Amino acid sequence: MTKRMIVPLLIGIVGAAILIGLGVWQLQRLAWKEAILSDIEARIAAAPVALPASADPEADRYLPVRASGVAGSETAFVLASVKDMGAVYRVISAFATDGRRVLLDRGVVPVAARDRVSTPGQVTVTGNLHWPDEIDSFTPDPDPAEALWFARDVPALAEALGTEPLLIVARTVEPPGDVVTPLPVSTVGVPNDHLEYAVTWFSLCAVWLGMTGFLLSRIRRRTV
Structure with missing residues (x-):
């Protein structure tokens, strides 16, 4: 060398x-x-429990819950995109259960089918608590006149719909609803x-x- x-x-x-x-x-x-x-997957798939009296965004993220109540007409539509479906709306409704009002992410509906979304009324929901982090500096402001949102901003949605800042993302809704398809919490987007x-x-x-x-x-x- x-x-x-x-x-x-x-x-x-x-x-x-x-x-x-x-x-x-x-x-x-x-x-x-x-x-x-x-x-995360183990927490998502665990046996559902009753809705906690006081939920913590960190300790109770993905907590499986089951609750019965009334999903009312107060609804927000969050524009999103889902693989194999394209542009959709996430349907977020006020959900009255056990003397409380929380947010319920009922699932998704094609943009063209928004007018076909109905008020489900009395339902039993199994799902997971979630505090999505979907907001950045490029997220447009919501359009209250159209009930149109561009992210699941839990505190802002709760204020707009008059609920606690607590979101249940439905895994199943019984009885099954109309055109809304549940989109459960998963690790797909991580x-x-x-x-x-x-x-x-x-x-x-x-x-x-x-x-x-x-x-x-x-x-x-x-x-x-």
Whole structure:
């Protein structure tokens, strides 16, 4: 090995070590995220309980509940997009149960079928408590005149519909309703791209080592 090869070799080794480290870190993040998703799925699928008197947005997120009551006519329509369905409205209604009024996410309906949504009346709902994080700086303001919203802003929806800031996302509604299809809470929308990131870093490492080897071979040929 010539002196001219030492610096490129060191750069190649250091760069590869950094890229491998990033790939390993993403694998560790993958294991961490999978553990979180498993915990969420277990919480979602647990046996339903009665609606808690005082719910905590962190401790009771995804808590399965069952409640009977009256879903009234006070309804908000949240514009959303669902895979294989396209543009839909999430139908959020005021739900009176055990002397309380909470929010009920009844499910989704195609945009064209909004006028066919009816008032379900007395129902028994099984679902999960949820506090969605859907608002950012690009979220438009709601249109109260059209009962049109662009995110499930629980505090704002509760104020508009006169309920507690507590949202039940329905898994089942008995008796089954009209055109509204329940869209239960799931982990489908939780991003988990760490495996792809790890593959990217390891691929870059392979390219880096290949380029280093090519450079070293050229230097060696020139010095022979």
